[in-house]
């Protein structure tokens with residue numbers, strides 16, 4: 001029996017989870033921290049979970065002991081889905097090699113530079129009412145497959161639906177049941193058909209695109225992620241330590257879609273909802289955008305410096321409507337002592353990013369939407385390390401730069417083109433999140449009024 005940091009008894013943890021309808025509410029973790037301190041243990045579906053609560057504990061774990069906390073727990077369900085391939089659900093040598101390749105290749109393809117930015121600008125030009133998920137996915141399509149899809153392409157819509165279904169399943173009752181009884185599918189398979197089917201759709205699509213690329217090899221001038229990967233496979237075919245193979249490639253592609261679509265689109269959906277409920281802030285942003293770029297100038301990420309209030313608001317949207325239930329789980333790869341607590345090797349760690357977003361010690365008005373949190377007294381943007389929405393340390397989000405560019409360019413173009421209001425007769429909008437691993441708003445209707453200079 002290993003020793004873990006203190007926390008509520010096993011039964012109490014289980015009761016709380018059941019009380020919440022098998023969907024842990026982020027507030028439970030904050031409440032528990034008040035009683036047990038910033039490092040405590042709760043008993044999850046099949047094993048103890050050590051929670052790091054508040055900025056100091058999360059930073060100490062993810063940044064100061066970056067390597068020790070760099071493992072990813074691979075639970076029975078995620079093992080069945082991702083087979084420990086790719087980036088998100090791999091560990092050790094495979095993870096190191098695939099992650100490094102992913103980062104380097106995304107950078108080569110123009111992450112943070114011109115390439116991907118042009119793609120994002122192109123998508124932003126086509127702002128339509130069904131923008132969010134489809135537009136975000138199309139940026140990844142262009143990067144990975146080398147082409148985009150029309151938003152009504154059936155195959156593309158199938159892919160987006162599959163990603164949505166995959167993400168929605170995380171944290172549900174049947175997900176937790178699988179983690180506790182991995183053999184459950186032998187007895188009841190129907191709850192799992194949709195999610196395994198969704199994983200199949202994404203992986204089959206990845207394999208089909210890979211075959212198409214093989215038929216037209218890039219040779220010396222790789223055009224996209226798949227081209228780079230195939231060249232790397234060829235280069236390292238005699239290296240016995242190589243993990244570059246078809247299965248890792250398909251899983252990397254799936255990872256980029258699944259990790260990069262719902263996160264960015266949920267943030268944008270919250271952004272528009274908050275603009276509807278805070279018309280004064282929306283107006284201020286529109287004025288800033290108009291003064292800086294007029295009504296037609298192409299907006300690039302570099303331009304964020306000319307729009308500090310807008311950039312600060314995007315960060316505040318991320319803080320105030322933190323889309324992560326807690327933070328992506330990690331695993332300790334060796335025994336460690338942090339802030340006086342001993343945590344054994346192989347423990348699942350949940351960095352509670354939510355608690356950091358609302359920590360009254362860090363934010364002037366934690367419960368209020370307030371872009372000033374990211375502005376200095378002269379109205380200039382201040383980047384704050386306490387905003388840990390992309391994780392931190394060895395496993396920090398691979399798409400962080402890309403997501404930042406997307407959020408800025410999509411958001412500014414949307415607000416330049418439209419004013420967002422509640423539809424006629426609607427007085428209120430539900431501002432509670434849909435509980436899950438990623439937490440978007442509930443479906444809502446908005447009224448997008450074309451702004452005079454754009455109509």
Ligand code: HEM
Pocket residue numbers: 072087088089099140255256257259260261263264267324327328329330389390391392394395396397398399400402403
């Ligand atoms: C607003 C948008 C996004 C948010 C909030 C977000 C957040 C995160 C978080 C919290 C993690 C876990 C980090 C950790 O373990 O500490 C992560 C990992 C990851 N993200 Fe993102 N992400 C976003 C967009 C993207 C995009 C656009 C891509 C790809 C193009 C992407 C690809 C990945 C990958 C591959 C990982 C796994 C890294 C690893 O395990 O080594 N993400 N992201």
